[in-house]
Amino acid sequence: MLGALTSTPPLSGSWHELYLMLGTSSAALIGLLFVATSLHLAEIANEEIYRLRAQYTTLILFSTLLLAIAVLVPQPLRILGLELFAINAWGLSFPLTLLAKAVKIPGARRGGFSIRRAAFFIAGYLIGIVGAGALVAGSEWGMYAVTASYTSSLIASIWNGWMIMQGIGRGEGLLK
Numbered sequence: 001m002l003g004a005l006t007s008t009p010p011l012s013g014s015w016h017e018l019y020l021m022l023g024t025s026s027a028a029l030i031g032l033l034f035v036a037t038s039l040h041l042a043e044i045a046n047e048e049i050y051r052l053r054a055q056y057t058t059l060i061l062f063s064t065l066l067l068a069i070a071v072l073v074p075q076p077l078r079i080l081g082l083e084l085f086a087i088n089a090w091g092l093s094f095p096l097t098l099l100a101k102a103v104k105i106p107g108a109r110r111g112g113f114s115i116r117r118a119a120f121f122i123a124g125y126l127i128g129i130v131g132a133g134a135l136v137a138g139s140e141w142g143m144y145a146v147t148a149s150y151t152s153s154l155i156a157s158i159w160n161g162w163m164i165m166q167g168i169g170r171g172e173g174l175l176k
Contacts, residue, residue, distance in 0.1 A: 011071065011077055011080060011140065011143065012140065015071060015143055016071075016072065018147070019067075019068045019071040019072055020068075020072065022064070022067075022068050022147075022150055022151075022154070023064075023065055023068025023069065023072065025154060026061050026062075026064040026065040026068060026154065027065055029061050029154070029157060029158065029161075030058060030061045030062065030065065032161075033054065033057060033058055033061065033157075033161055034058075036161065036164075036165060037054050040165070040168050043168045044164075044168070048105055049102060049105050049167075050164055050167065050168065052098055052101055052102065052105075053098070053102075053160060053163075053164050054164060056094045056095070056097070056098045057157050057160045057161060057164070059091075059094050060091060060094050060095075060121065060153055060156075060157050061153075061154075061157050063087055063088075063090065063091035063094070063153070064150055064153050064154060064157075066087050067084060067087050067088075067128075067146070067150055068150075070083040070084055070087065071084075071143075071146075077135055077138060077140060078135065078136050078137075078138060080135055081132050081133070081134070081135025081136035081137075081142065082132075082136055084128065084131070084132035084135060084146055085129060085132035085133060085136060087128075088125050088128035088129045088132055088146075088149065089125075089129060091125050091128070091153070092122065092125035092126070092129070094121070095118045095121035095122050095125070096122065098118060099115070099118040099122075102118075103115075114163070117156060117159065117160060117163075120152065120156050121152075121153065121156050123152070124148075124149045124152035124153050124156065125149060125153075127145050127148055127149040127152070128145065128146050128148075128149030128150070130142075130145050131143065131144065131145025131146035131147075131148075131149060132146060
């Protein structure tokens with residue numbers, strides 16, 4: 001069985017440049033999220049929905065960084081597929097857990113929580129799981145699905161960060 005997994009060729013080199021850029025973007029966004037969170041630490045610490053959203057957005061961005069690292073490591077395609085499958089399955093737990101917690105918080109919508117955005121994250125991870133499955137099967141086309149998933153996670157994380165800051169801004173406006 002191990003021989004079947006390791007006998008596939010590595011990913012073609014054309015993906016390297018793209019994932020170098022995507023990984024750098026993920027790392028930069030994680031840093032920006034830490035800066036924005038530290039600038040509004042009191043508001044985030046005192047509001048459960050902001051705290052949860054900041055935490056899960058950081059974890060989602062971290063999962064994208066792990067995806068980029070896995071793609072950049074030279075390895076057989078099927079092994080890469082298994083790694084990407086595991087990371088996407090782990091990442092899928094974030095929006096599912098956040099959704100389960102957020103629906104129980106009164107005023108979560110006021111904090112900018114959106115079921116549609118959670119569904120967008122969930123759909124993105126499911127697309128990533130399908131792409132990873134294709135890689136495990138030995139088909140490099142799965143990278144297109146993995147890349148679509150990765151990109152959707154970056155877009156939704158930026159959108160989520162913006163909505164957190166808007167919610168905090170509205171809250172600050174009400175205090176004045």
